[in-house]
Amino acid sequence: MRYSTFFPKARKQEFKEDLSTNAILLTKGGFIDQLMAGSYTLLPLGFRVVENIKNIIREELNAEGAQELLMPLLHPREIWDQTGRWSDPEVQKIMYQFKDVHRREYGLSFTHEEIVMNLLSKFVKSYKDLPVAVYHFSTKFRNEPRAKSGILRTREFFMKDLYSAHATEADMADYYNKIKDAYIRVFKRIGFPEVKVVEAAGGVFTDKKSHEFQIVSDVGEDEILFCDRKDKCECKFAQNKEIYKGLPDNKCPGCSDGCLIKSARAIEVGNIFPLGTKYSEAQKVFYTDEGGEQKPIWFASYGIGPTRVIGALVEVFHDERGIIWPKSVAPFQVYLISLDGKSINTEAQKVYETLNENNIEVLWDDRDTSAGEKFANADLLGFPYRLVVSEKSGDKIELKKREEGKEELLEASQVISKINEG
């Protein structure tokens, strides 16, 4: 696409210094726009990043046999009453609940356990109908008292939630572990150098322990404690501070070879809950087992917040000039800059077309503006490759990777292979 007709352009104004890095860079670059406190529009650039993240999640979940659907956001009180969560003071703090003009009561979705259980009750009769794993990408609402600038904690956000239903605890545990591994693959493919799988409390979802997927970052709201592994130690101990009960001398509770515990701030980008039979018993969703007996369904739920993932990515991948998107989720692979006027534009047009023909996504800064502004914008938007066509580059193309300082002069065909090879 051409940046001259792209909506919107990057913003030039300066921002208050107390804003988080992700809020400043994403807002300046034109990835997001704040509608009100805790609520953002995903602008075309941000939307493209989310779509890339969604596709990675989709591929990994489909590979585990999960099926995509779309559930409603407006929930009738009656279904939430079945588990008692409607009236749970902790739920009422975060769930928007209201009456319509006919005094019917509704809640806005912040999660879908009750709704999935209601759906399963209509289709799951026998052990032959299990297991079931369904997910959707949809909007969540949370009456967030701590809404902060940026997209790490908002009142309305985009989320993938997966629910799995099983005949036995063993089958649930097995699938739970498969999804745990799938999540690790998802975050790796998205580009995070490391994701910590952390034991945590179950919150308003379950009395059992859950697992969080945490990205270490100073702006994270969570504090996590994990094994500061020595060589050869394979310990995976990691807990959220909420549940951590330390040992004397800061020793790691997970291993016996004298490792110590380390602490860090972290951003939670995903969480998974082994819910057991709490929901099926409360909502009376039973199946008939092979012996003809009625049994409650075993249930688990799994969330990833793609918008929050974007915030975490920007916190991890940026420098003083702007964002540095990993290739796998970048909104475009190439920021193409043409300088020095009309004759060059013809050259740039050719490069632009060649990239498009090779299915390399390119945003061409074809504006009639200064070289300095175009270079600064390339760094702010942070696509993996910057290409420059100018009088200086002659019949070649100047290529620079966003994360490296080095420029190279290359033929068009070399540019294509360089980008395709990563």
Add this chain to the structure above:
Amino acid sequence: MRYSTFFPKARKQEFKEDLSTNAILLTKGGFIDQLMAGSYTLLPLGFRVVENIKNIIREELNAEGAQELLMPLLHPREIWDQTGRWSDPEVQKIMYQFKDVHRREYGLSFTHEEIVMNLLSKFVKSYKDLPVAVYHFSTKFRNEPRAKSGILRTREFFMKDLYSAHATEADMADYYNKIKDAYIRVFKRIGFPEVKVVEAAGGVFTDKKSHEFQIVSDVGEDEILFCDRKDKCECKFAQNKEIYKGLPDNKCPGCSDGCLIKSARAIEVGNIFPLGTKYSEAQKVFYTDEGGEQKPIWFASYGIGPTRVIGALVEVFHDERGIIWPKSVAPFQVYLISLDGKSINTEAQKVYETLNENNIEVLWDDRDTSAGEKFANADLLGFPYRLVVSEKSGDKIELKKREEGKEELLEASQVISKINEG
């Protein structure tokens, strides 16, 4: 995918006869599930149809330079107050409005004109920043007093809404006509034999006339009047009954060669509104023109409801046995049936893999159930092709198109080319 592990299976129960055909067939087939009156989950089969419809819309809108984004669903009252629509009694009838625990007032989105205008106010300063065309697919809420069974009129639905902003009325009119043509292409590609472009009132959106895209169907809620064209008459006169002022003797007001007016019930699947400067003036969104003067932005909005489109498709394309999906939007192209036990299953497995390798989407009914049930299910779900592998078919495959009665015995390679050729 394999039907044995697919969620959910078709339902066997009978439905009340007063339900609409789309409600019955989509519910029985497992395309949708009702959560409460006027609210449905799109189950995996229904979700796949919606995704196919979305892709067609996306391609046609992107070709007209529109850009995809995602806007919030929870709107602050203040922005809706700028146009006065928050307090408009007609709006209050359909918009869910509520206060949170801090007495802040929110509305749930049924449309986004005010929100888009608010967004444009931050980015559009000069005529150089125009035109802008942005759209999203998102959930809409409507406090619908007439919620009916099926997905034609619901309280929560999925919608594509596009908004365009222009420097001049002429530019707006030009783009409005382009999108009108794009919509005609969309509905043609989706598979409707004809879509009527009908003049209508602007409702709560504008005092100007709008255009509706109507599919003739007895279950439609609208009555439309249109020229019953004679040979060679090119008249496109069509109006919603709401605004129709007839001529004596039932003459068509649009042409002078004696055509008459015909009336029909129809389902509205899209609508477009030339909004003019009503919103930009009320919300004070001005741009600086080439002469340095401040001018209000010209604005238009355009909607298509993919879930309602599905309902209309089923009303138009069905017979007494089930749905007949057009190829372009069918959830799978092939319903593969294997009969006669295990040795056949090996054959069927080969066919299944060949289809997948050729990127032909196939649902394989590999259940241990009767031939009659499988055939009935193939007809109910209505994919374009039914393939049967059985002892009778030998080393060939029996192919039947859903909309034709005729069966053919073919080699695998012939099956592939037949399906690819359409």
